[in-house]
């Protein structure tokens with residue numbers, strides 16, 4: 001089922017299960033997922049509501065752990081890492097883009113972009129310039145001093161993307177990143193993802209919208225916590 | 237503005253987070269503010285009160301042992317019209333002390349005469365004390381003008397007297413009394429000097445009341461010659477005649493270390509020599525020690541009350557921080573997803589509580605310095621702010637911020653990131 005690629009593996013799932021205990025019954029949100037995401041690939045993860053997309057993305061993003069099976073980022077198994085090491089890994093190698101932007105309201109644009117840098121052991125010399133470049137790049141160069149409530153949804157999501165990129169992550173994880181946006185703004189955001197893909201970033205985009213899913217290079221379809229199919233989309 | 241120092245960045249973030257709810261932050265701060273202010277104010281009032289008590293005791297002379305005559309309990313059968321009651325300390329008591337204890341510098345007799353003092357139409361009732369020249373040295377009274385009684389006055393039975401300042405001002409409102417004569421009972425005495433009062437000079441009133449307090453000193457020999465040792469007092473139709481040789485004996489001890497021993501020896505001697513308990517022994521040094529003990533208890537009580545108010549402030553902080561943590565669950569989830577370790581979250585919230593309690597502490601120190609000043613100005617009570625008090629109170633307030641912030645911060649840090657991110 002996994003497409004044969006010559007590229008390096010960015011993230012690998014080996015027979016991953018994620019079981020929620022609901023009273024006496026168990027609900028398997030993920031039920032035996034084995035898959036490799038290659039470096040530089042652009043994936044959409046699709047499925048109906050409740051099929052396990054978010055659960056999968058949380059495990060890929062190391063904010064949740066599999067109940068069974070193993071998840072490896074860049075070759076190293078996550079189960080061997082403690083909480084602090086996981087935090088470090090999230091900050092340094094993963095970039096999150098959420099449906100509801102999730103900016104920190106008391107910080108301005110530039111500070112929000114720099115949050116992942118603040119949790120590094122040292123403050124790198126490039127951080128400020130890079131944050132300004134990224135703000136410029138997502139079209140918010142003139143608004144670095146604004147706070148999130150003063151920005152539109154599309155602008156906030158651009159800040160979130162810039163924030164996801166600040167530490168130059170191995171994986172960009174987006175859960176319904178355009179879910180709260182109108183179609184025109186969503187299109188602009190998706191264009192940013194296209195650009196990032198063109199630059200060689202690995203992107204995993206969760207969506208339930210077919211039209212959006214088709215923009216990715218590859219699509220994984222989930223049904224009831226299992227991989228239903230993996231398709232390679234015709235690029236236009 | 238991007239601050240590079242991680243700590244200052246966290247502090248700034250804490251402040252801007254607190255400013256999202258200004259009123260709440262302000263009200264929370266009030267709890268600590270009043271706690272700290274009450275700690276400082278209570279300590280200042282307590283310190284001031286005990287200091288003035290100790291000052292009064294010190295004026296008795298911490299190197300003195302004071303023996304006083306006390307009227308023994310009255311007998312029921314003595315219901316005659318004329319009663320003669322002889323009691324109290326005697327010259328032989330004085331001589332016995334003087335001759336027995338080598339550690340004693342002097343043993344000063346004092347006899348009190350219950351007479352009014354007059355100058356023309358002005359009358360007052362000070363304590364009229366017949367004593368010797370060394371009284372002044374033993375009690376540390378300061379000469380304002382003229383001189384104190386001398387040994388020559390004593391041996392010549394001079395009708396000389398020394399007024400304390402309040403008496404002098406009452407009898408001679410506009411001029412110096414030195415060289416003038418005054419009348420006590422039927423006797424005329426010449427004023428040779430004025431000594432300062434024990435209280436502050438400003439409190440002397442120049443009205444016509446006879447209750448001016450104060451003292452008048454005259455030579456014991458002259459006093460005995462003029463007034464004898466019997467005092468007659470008219471009381472509801474009957475005459476009370478009492479006979480007291482000495483009302484007070486002041487034992488001036490050379491070394492403070494010997495004071496307790498000599499006090500005990502005096503007590504033993506008086507028990508042996510007197511059938512009735514017609515005396516008491518006052519040891520200012522013991523009173524001083526007792527006053528210090530009282531002060532210690534006072535401080536513990538005040539400290540506990542102030543501590544409780546600080547505790548209440550701390551609970552207020554904890555309450556608000558728990559609400560804040562719940563409110564900012566999502567922010568915590570975001571930060572965790574973006575690489576914050578548990579430790580980072582703990583520090584973030586601890587900094588916020590510390591900023592809260594620290595600001596409350598600073599404002600409390602300011603208020604705590606103002607309150608004693610107001611108390612002193614309005615209630616006429618002495619207050620003393622020791623330098624340790626504000627430092628201690630501020631330190632405690634910061635400590636309370638940390639202690640009561642720990643649990644909310646710990647709660648925040650242990651949230652499940654996935655759950656936190658889902659939180660609305």
Ligand SMILES: Nc1ncnc2c1ncn2[C@@H]1O[C@H](COP(=O)(O)OP(=O)(O)O)[C@@H](O)[C@H]1O
Pocket residue numbers: 020021022027028029047048049050051052053054055056
């Ligand atoms: N914290 C949870 N506790 C219990 N069940 C959960 C929890 N999170 C998700 N689930 C269940 O897991 C399944 C997958 O959820 P999710 O990954 O959110 O689906 P999707 O994102 O595809 O809509 C659903 O049946 C959901 O009810």
Ligand SMILES: [Mg+2]
Pocket residue numbers: 053054055
């Ligand atoms: Mg979902």
